[in-house]
Amino acid sequence: MLKSSILLSAALLAGTLANLQAELRPASLFQSHMVLQRGTQLPVWGDADPGATVTVEFSGQKKSARADAKGKWMLKLDPLPATKQAKTMTFSSKLKTEAEKLELRDVVVGEVWICAGQSNMQFGVKNSPGVKALLPKVKNIRSFTVKRTVAFTEQDRCEGKWVDQYPDSAVALAFAHSLQQHEDVPVGIILTCWGSSSLEAWMPRDMTETVPHFKTMMEEFDANKEAHEQIKAALNAPKGWTKKEDIFLRRQTNILYNAMMHPLAPYACRGLVWYQGERNTQSMFGMLKTPWFSRNSGMLIYGDVLKKWIARYRQEWDNEEMHFLIAMLPGYGKVLPTGPNRDPQSPTAHSWAWMREAQLKALQLDGVSVANTVDLGDMKNVHPKDKLPVGQRLALLAARDVYGKKLEAQGPVMNKVIGSGGRIHVVFDHAEGLKTNDGKSPSAFWIADSNRKWHQAEAKIVGQSVVLQSDQVAEPKFVRYAFAGMPKVNLVNGEGLPAYPFRSDDFQPKLRK
Template sequence: MKYLYRLVLGLGLFLHCSLQASLQLGSLFTDHMVLQRDMPIPVWGIAEAEATVQVSFGDQVKRTTADAAGKWMLRLDPARASFEAQTMTVQVLASDDATIELSDILVGEVWICSGQSNMQFHVNSVPELKALTSQAKHIRSFEVKRTVAFSEQSTCEGEWVDSYPSSAVAYGFAHFLQEQAEVPVGIILTAWGSSSLEAWMPRDMVATVPHFRTMMEKFDADSVTRRKIQSILDGPQPWSKSDDVFLRRQANILYNAMMAPLAPFASRGLVWYQGERNTQSMHGMVETPWFSYNSGMLKYGDALKEWMLRYRQEWGRDDFQFLVVMLPGYYKALETGPQGDAESPVTHSWAWMRESQLKALDLAHVAIANTIDLGDEKNIHPRDKLPVAERLALLAARDTLGLEITAEGPMMQNVEASEDSLVVHFKHASGLTTTDGNAPTAFWIADESAKWVPATAEIRGQTVVLRSPELKRPLYVRYAFAGKPNVNLVNGSGLPTYPFRTDSFQP
């Protein structure tokens, strides 16, 4: 039986439904979808209470029974990657035999791409990536409509299309991953500019993230804000720019509308390009302006780890992969600290956010794409998105495809004090060199006085030796620990060295 899309008024959501409207599928189940290979595939929806629902895909036939509320879910067995279009049939085994048939389905690698404006940044604005779209084959996308909701939603508006995503980073990632995997790639894009980490948190994270609990208590008590949100949702569209900004800078309500409906759709993991909204303060919870009321840079790392663990619960997989884009070079000093320049290692700059982001590496199945050599000192929306996408794809190829490749630049392993010098030992440092043939830059050293001075750096094998005539006994190192450092240290694969500091001085 043919199906149609029914617009659910008030929520702006689409569901597949039969002519009898007695069978509905989750929003991600549409024609042209890509299913994740080599793992169980959840399929879910709504039918009549206690109805028997049957799903057929390939040579599989699975059945389940809807609960008293009509909700049902079953899991198909893992399927192999396939470029051959297949059909999925879902039917209620009853007198009316309500049926939905989905066509042109591929099986391959599926990733969710989320974050704020740099994830949303359009592929047409990056000529190098736009030029590659003519080669886009076997890449499909589902773009979630940007909206909010006060409670977790089970559906969202969008559909799978046989085309690449609009996001430059998401498309580039899919393009380079498809080259490595040689299977279809599906991208689920759910991103909204200037949104904070807290915007994408489920409400129950108040139990694990103290500052988020405070944020939600204030939100619940703020009847003016809640009425304004409801008024915008009830009003005409498109929204004004000010209303759009007002919605996307709130906590929790983006998750409710734009992420909750996606789980537990089978996918390899999530690419996360976010953090700029949380850089307006060091310690967070700044009352003015209101949209700076969030983690700040120092709390971000711990909150990010809790967020990842919570999403893994939502998807029911401990190996749900996270690929995080480190914030690239950009300079805007906070007024709370020393007012150095873009290369200062002590200014309250994005350096502290990058350090927080790197805390996520404490968890398994997490990787960080290093972008310290990219970005623009004055533009928070840099256009050099192609290398970001390439590095994300390398990490995915190594960590989820099992390819034996170099996917990371040098990472500090330990620092050895040697008389008047410090020797920095790195991992992933085969072929350690500089991009310009000059000595390594962006190293600063200090002694117990915490006075930081530029270091003279020399490469020795897979180490870098640091000295300064200003220090007799240096103790600590900060590398690329600045808003927009001038860096040149790479490994033999041309991948940049990760920023680090070895001191524990408080900002």
């Protein structure tokens, strides 16, 4: 009887010890069918038994690392060339006499991009006729879609699965397809997006040290016990959360980053495509008291915060060359009540024009490109269907700025403004073949004198310049072009790419008391 008890106890103890051993688990993105980034060191990491030696073998390389006291390990594979030929990656772990092994099959090497943002990045392929028409032509595109969820703390893992098919995001697919046409290598898209999310939803907590309003937001969030209970209840709901709870979750600050972005780093990628900003257009000045989900940067400081956010992500990926492609917000007719008028064509209204200007501030950083979409959009629908040119223009910029292709990748950009004899000349770069796409005179130009009274200008193309005048402005000094919520634009270069919006004045709106 005693002997039997001892044997049973020994068996139970052995089982308990076995259960305490960590399973060899690569990080979430390391799966069969994945795409690895070509031409750069490849961090590979995960969990194993503390002290175990983990070995990774792939494409003739064999690298090892020892798991630390918490069972964490990381190693780096040497840069690999692109290949469409599927290969197997092997992981093995050894601790004393115990050994584990696993294989990831159908692994290719090419270009990896993260596509992130809010609802217009989430916008499905079948909802965009132009992108849907691409489907018969799509090839060599794979995707990993991050499950939409939240977490109070930074997570090491996320839910998702690499699949040998395109992502269900119209912009991401249009971008990936166009990129594949330029580069002819496998393209892997990591899709992490959620509608209604603000920039602050995707910010790590430590950015409270550099962004004052974000610090206020986090302090308020931490003190909001009722919100915490609502979030916990939604996450723990046996049948999943409701639509109302879904909206509540995605409008929070920071906790999307914790669950949907932090687990991805430092997976090697070429860069990040960012289509977000609509949520931060709910005010000019930021931090509205009501509704609660309008407490964010607002449009006037979004640009400076975006630059800090990009720098922080590069730090997270330990990659100063990580490229950021920004999708400018397209035309939309909504105008805020804080401005002098509610006209979506007006250059003085508090419209999305200010957000576009904020997004263009990111160009002050190296390794950033902004795709102009001011000629696209819908007057009444915040989710326009014309996603194909958005993805194509993002890919054009990548082809030039990342892959070194010699091509024209953007529309005309204002170089300088010269006033002379009652006229004002706007000189453009990227303006070879400057023309209008409808054969009419250039539209959406407004000029003003030193009193800043804006009037629509008569416009004429002269070479790579546009000459402006108005009977109502004797001595024009300032120009605004396409600086409106839904401007009617027609100015393009010889490649048919639209001119970027701009303003030459330095006027800064002030909050009305």
